[in-house]
Amino acid sequence: MSGLIDIILPLALRDCYTYSVPEGLSIPAPGTRVIVPLLKKELRGVVLREHTEPIEPAFADKIRPILSVVDTAPVVTREQLALWQWMSRYYICSLGEVMAAALPGGLDKRLTDPPKRARKALAPYTGPIEPMHDLSPAQAKSADEIENFWRSGKDIVLLHGVTSGGKTDIYIHLIQAQLEAGKNVLYLVPEIALTTQLTSRLQTIFGDRLIVYHSRFTEAEREVRYKKLSTFHTASADRQNFQLSTNYVVIGARSAIFLPIQDLGLVIVDEEHEPSYKQAEPNPRYHARAAAIMLAQLHKAKVLLGTATPSIESYYLAQKGVYGLVSLTERFGGVELPDIQLIDLKRQYERKEMYGHFSDPLVERIRQCLADHKQVILFQNRRGYAPQIQCMQCGEPPRCVQCDVPMTLHLRPREMRCHYCGYHTAVPAVCPQCGGELKAIGIGTERIEDEIQTLFPEARVLRMDLDTTRNKSAYQDIINAFANHECDILVGTQMVTKGLHFDDVRLVAVLNADPLFNQPDFRAYERAFQMLEQVAGRAGRKGTKGEVWIQTFDPSNKVLQMVREHDYIALYNQQLAERQMFHYPPFHRMIRVQMRHSKQPLVHATATQLQAYLSQIFGRRVSAVIIPSVERVQAYYIRELTLRIESTANMSEAKRRLQEAIDQVWSVPSNKNVKIIIDIDPI
Numbered sequence: 001m002s003g004l005i006d007i008i009l010p011l012a013l014r015d016c017y018t019y020s021v022p023e024g025l026s027i028p029a030p031g032t033r034v035i036v037p038l039l040k041k042e043l044r045g046v047v048l049r050e051h052t053e054p055i056e057p058a059f060a061d062k063i064r065p066i067l068s069v070v071d072t073a074p075v076v077t078r079e080q081l082a083l084w085q086w087m088s089r090y091y092i093c094s095l096g097e098v099m100a101a102a103l104p105g106g107l108d109k110r111l112t113d114p115p116k117r118a119r120k121a122l123a124p125y126t127g128p129i130e131p132m133h134d135l136s137p138a139q140a141k142s143a144d145e146i147e148n149f150w151r152s153g154k155d156i157v158l159l160h161g162v163t164s165g166g167k168t169d170i171y172i173h174l175i176q177a178q179l180e181a182g183k184n185v186l187y188l189v190p191e192i193a194l195t196t197q198l199t200s201r202l203q204t205i206f207g208d209r210l211i212v213y214h215s216r217f218t219e220a221e222r223e224v225r226y227k228k229l230s231t232f233h234t235a236s237a238d239r240q241n242f243q244l245s246t247n248y249v250v251i252g253a254r255s256a257i258f259l260p261i262q263d264l265g266l267v268i269v270d271e272e273h274e275p276s277y278k279q280a281e282p283n284p285r286y287h288a289r290a291a292a293i294m295l296a297q298l299h300k301a302k303v304l305l306g307t308a309t310p311s312i313e314s315y316y317l318a319q320k321g322v323y324g325l326v327s328l329t330e331r332f333g334g335v336e337l338p339d340i341q342l343i344d345l346k347r348q349y350e351r352k353e354m355y356g357h358f359s360d361p362l363v364e365r366i367r368q369c370l371a372d373h374k375q376v377i378l379f380q381n382r383r384g385y386a387p388q389i390q391c392m393q394c395g396e397p398p399r400c401v402q403c404d405v406p407m408t409l410h411l412r413p414r415e416m417r418c419h420y421c422g423y424h425t426a427v428p429a430v431c432p433q434c435g436g437e438l439k440a441i442g443i444g445t446e447r448i449e450d451e452i453q454t455l456f457p458e459a460r461v462l463r464m465d466l467d468t469t470r471n472k473s474a475y476q477d478i479i480n481a482f483a484n485h486e487c488d489i490l491v492g493t494q495m496v497t498k499g500l501h502f503d504d505v506r507l508v509a510v511l512n513a514d515p516l517f518n519q520p521d522f523r524a525y526e527r528a529f530q531m532l533e534q535v536a537g538r539a540g541r542k543g544t545k546g547e548v549w550i551q552t553f554d555p556s557n558k559v560l561q562m563v564r565e566h567d568y569i570a571l572y573n574q575q576l577a578e579r580q581m582f583h584y585p586p587f588h589r590m591i592r593v594q595m596r597h598s599k600q601p602l603v604h605a606t607a608t609q610l611q612a613y614l615s616q617i618f619g620r621r622v623s624a625v626i627i628p629s630v631e632r633v634q635a636y637y638i639r640e641l642t643l644r645i646e647s648t649a650n651m652s653e654a655k656r657r658l659q660e661a662i663d664q665v666w667s668v669p670s671n672k673n674v675k676i677i678i679d680i681d682p683i
């Protein structure tokens with residue numbers, strides 16, 4: 001009898017499917033792609049393993065042969081396959097769903113012959129190569145401490161480094177050491193940090209050994225990089241085409257953890273606290289930090305988590321000694337941390353010392369900066385002109401027709417947009433409900449841009465948010481213009497907080513910090529601290545001390561006081577106590593179960609049923625049915641349940657029981673079409 005193999009197919013139902021290999025064909029190795037018949041279709045899949053267990057005679061007849069083998073050598077490494085398996089178990093999804101996320105272009109496109117245009121994207125680097133900076137004594141000390149932890153067997157190290165402490169220099173130093181030792185490196189950054197500011201600097205040091213990978217590449221560009229890495233260690237003719245003759249460092253966003261890197265020596269997760277490391281939609285809903293740690297373990301590689309504002313979870317593990325902890329407190333070049341001023345908006349409004357949303361002292365300070373030819377960053381974490389339009393008669397805002405959210409007012413072009421689904425429509429002249437007068441409520445970046453331009457007509461103002469950076473080069477163009485001081489004032493959302501360095505910025509102002517704290521999220525304070533600390537880090541470089549002005553209605557807010565003192569430890573202690581008291585991570589692990597259906601009564605009934613089943617199993621660890629603050633998105637009604645399980649408990653058992661309960665709900669015919677989504681460790 002011919003051999004049998006288990007194959008991963010791009011389907012959500014089962015992990016793998018068994019096929020036979022026709023006589024005369026050798027058994028393809030795990031990680032090789034094959035083409036198989038399924039019903040009346042042909043599908044491309046990846047060999048998981050040889051099937052060695054005996055097959056029941058009743059099924060043996062049903063096993064069909066594979067049609068052909070696509071690759072001469074595996075395109076998925078042994079470690080990648082193991083990572084996929086971990087991911088499907090941990091995040092409760094099928095191997096096929098993981099595969100669809102992991103392989104560029106899914107499986108429908110050819111991976112073997114990248115188009116010519118993509119080849120051009122990998123033209124050899126011809127720019128200058130510069131030596132690494134020497135590390136400052138403080139940086140060198142941190143690098144030594146990190147390496148000492150690794151040598152002593154503590155493979156995961158958290159580098160808690162002050163903003164502008166020069167963490168990148170430390171990374172470069174550690175990467176160089178790995179390359180010299182014949183190892184490759186994976187360097188993860190949040191998507192937004194993949195600017196040429198960082199990559200071109202790395203390129204001047206690593207030249208062709210730097211491989212950049214992110215979601216703004218076309219599928220073809222991503223495929224050529226995938227192919228380059230997967231052929232690195234095979235002695236195929238392709239190898240010459242791709243000129244990868246030495247060790248390399250891959251810098252990429254979240255999805256770079258799926259690249260077939262071999263001989264991996266080190267994974268760096270920069271800005272490890274960033275929520276963008278978590279994939280929210282679709283499956284697998286993985287956290288790249290968790291996946292990176294797993295990947296490193298599979299390779300017996302080291303991990304470095306770096307940030308100025310650690311996630312509570314990571315800092316907790318470092319405090320407990322699970323991770324090594326290295327603190328870098330000195331800013332590079334002796335630059336001091338910025339002074340932080342809190343402006344009491346309540347008092348300013350009472351005294352009528354406001355222009356629009358700018359307090360008079362802030363306006364004066366901006367005027368002074370501009371007179372001194374210094375730059376200013378204005379931070380407002382809402383885009384658009386006004387987050388809401390409200391009827392002055394009935395109080396209702398116009399809502400999105402598909403989602404249950406108020407529409408945001410935009411002026412360029414003048415329209416209302418839904419920030420959940422992108423639906424946009426003309427602004428009605430009067431309230432659609434009652435004919436009353438409509439008024440813009442709250443502030444977005446567009447409104448700040450308008451107000452500052454009216455205050456300072458001579459100033460050159462640019463705005464950076466999702467709306468102004470939609471096309472590929474716009475983001476980079478804005479950064480370049482600001483870095484070259486072709487613009488005086490930059491207005492932006494959290495996009496402006498991410499690892500950018502501008503030498504002439506003296507003042508950073510936060511127009512209103514309060515909305516950051518008023519989020520319905522147990523991480524709201526942690527996030528607010530991280531965001532404010534990151535935005536404050538943009539002020540003051542080389543020689544001048546920066547200033548940060550934060551406007552707020554509540555200057556006594558304890559987190560704002562911690563931001564003023566740059567006191568992360570105080571935030572950590574305060575947050576940890578709350579997390580423990582209210583059963584949140586790191587003491588409990590969370591699972592969110594979301595149900596979606598176009599009919600509200602059905603989804604609610606299903607959620608109620610599942611809640612009852614889960615209560616029998618988990619008791620008070622399961623929440624009541626939650627109606628989210630946005631109840632309907634893109635015409636689907638949503639209900640949620642959360643589970644909070646002690647982190648000491650057996651999670652795989654908990655997940656198994658959860659799946660059983662879901663199957664039980666689904667076994668009721670009317671519930672079959674309710675979509676149920678499981679999110680492990682939701683963000």
Ligand SMILES: [Zn+2]
Nearest residue numbers: 391394431434
């Ligand atoms: Zn009305």
Ligand SMILES: [Zn+2]
Nearest residue numbers: 400403418421
């Ligand atoms: Zn919508």
